[in-house]
Amino acid sequence: MITKFFKSLVVTAAAVAALGSAQAQDLKIGYVNSERVLREAAPAKAALQRMEADFSKRDKDLNDQGAKLKAAADKLEKDAPTLPEAERNRRQRELVEADRDLQRKRREFQEDLNQRRNEETAGIVERANKVIKQIFDAEKYDLILQDVVFAGPRVDITEKVIKALNAAPAGR
Template identity: 25%
Template sequence: MSLRSTLAATAAALTLALPLAATAQSLKMGYVDYQRVLLEVEDGKAAKTRLQKWLDDRQKEIDKEQESLRKEKELLDKQASAMSEETRVQKATDLQKRILELAQKWDRYRAEAANKERQEMEPIVSRIDGVIAKIAERDGLSFVFERRDSGLVYAQTQYDLSNEVIRSYNTLPKAAAPKAPAPTAPVAKDAPKK
């Protein structure tokens, strides 16, 4: 490479590098531990308490039915020798069917719990996002990262906005409790609008 080409390449590299270095120095960033914020804001604590109570109630119901089925199985095992083959097979089949139904019920409860959690947390997450945006605007932050999901491996704690987000969120006026959406009837595409 000639001296002229080397100088031109160096000049071009410097021309590109200087604005990037100046821009990088003016960028301000922060991060938030979203999971911690959700667990520590008052609304998040209340939502988790409601969800846990709901789950505990369902777990008690499942445990009660499971205990009943266990006792029936023990009774069937004790009385099996005194029953006809047909009766024993029928009772064992019925018991197996009820065990399967209980497992399906548990799966429905788990799906329902996930849906309830999403419904409970959605308005809280929206409010947290608003608080983060206000803090970022106030402090002139260019970026705010989520600590766990962003791939952030290390950041100094001075850039952690979590405590400030929690404090700011908890000072917001209380929002009305989330309401279940009203059921709507399907509308045809060509139906007149009201």
């Protein structure tokens, strides 16, 4: 976080210094809140809905397996005093194996979900960067920053980026 701040500060200071004090008054700077774009833009919301649809069944299945495993563990705990030792040991081994299998499936699920989230985010960031570049060119900005510590509303172009992303066709 601090490194990003210093990088942004150095870039801004270098841009202002390079343009000189006479041109610095005419410097046109914009700021885009990346987190807000990823949270509020229609393509980001659509990606989240697709992911939820794609992963909800698998998540439900894992939760159901977890509930069955817990019920089996509770039943074993209740029945343990009356079970022969061999039967109790067999059931315990089955529960341990089932728990290990469930944990493996949950890890795989989480890895798949994270990979998909990263892919979707990368696609949205790429589209947002294209939109930002279009705004940069069309409105003749000298500098557009992302992820700064403070930015006033005068330089914040996040809403423009979100509107342009919402208006752009899905394939762009």
